[in-house]
Amino acid sequence: MRYWLMKAEPEELGIADLAALPSQTVGWYGVRNYQARNFMRDQMQIGDRVLFYHAGGKQPGVAGIVEVCSGAYPDPTQFDPSSPYYDPKSKPEAPRWQQVDVRFLKQTRYLSLNAMREAPELEGMLLLARGNRLSITPVEPSHWRAVMALLGETA
Structure with missing residues (x-):
């Protein structure tokens, strides 16, 4: 199993919005960075755990935990002229x-x-790297365990 961090704009899709969906499942659409796309296409596997990160607002941060539940497939928003994506x-x-x-x-x-x-135990986490703006980043197992401890969750 791999670990990831995926950023969402809470005004567009927050963790509470995802929890309220009937299936509690959503396609992670709108990614328009080749490296982030490659992570989804080439490395993400069903069952991988993900830190759901609220990127917008005054105080960005981790808001929940989700899991990858499909393989990669074409994002339909790329073909929709009415979509911002x-x-x-x-x-x-x-x-x-x-x-x-x-x-x-x-x-x-x-x-x-x-x-x-x-948190000194998160030193080296890609999210915290200077200049990192990727919407999807891998998370090292040691960083995953550290974040879980900070959240009061079991790894």
């Missing part, structure tokens, strides 16, 4: 952008980015 250069026969489905597991207490920066 539309990509006119992407074609159904050669899609550029992928998504995976994630399933809600748990809403946790909120762990702010500032609190994570202050």
Whole structure:
């Protein structure tokens, strides 16, 4: 099993929104960075655990835990001219952008980015790297365990 952090804008999809969906599952659409796309396409596996991160607002941070519940498949928003994620250069026969489905597991207490920066056990975590703006990053098992401990959760 691998561990990941996936950023969402809480105004668009927050952890509570995901928990309220009938299936508690959503396609992780709208990723338009090649490295983040490659993580989904080439490395994510069903059952991988994910830190659900609220990226927007005054205090970004981890808000919950989800799991990957599908393999990668073409993101339909790339073909929809009315979508903000539309990509006119992407074609159904050669899609550029992928998504995976994630399933809600748990809403946790909120762990702010500032609190994570202050935790010495998270030194080296990609999220905390200077200049990192990726919406999806791998999380080392040691960092996963440290975040779980900070959240008061079992790893």
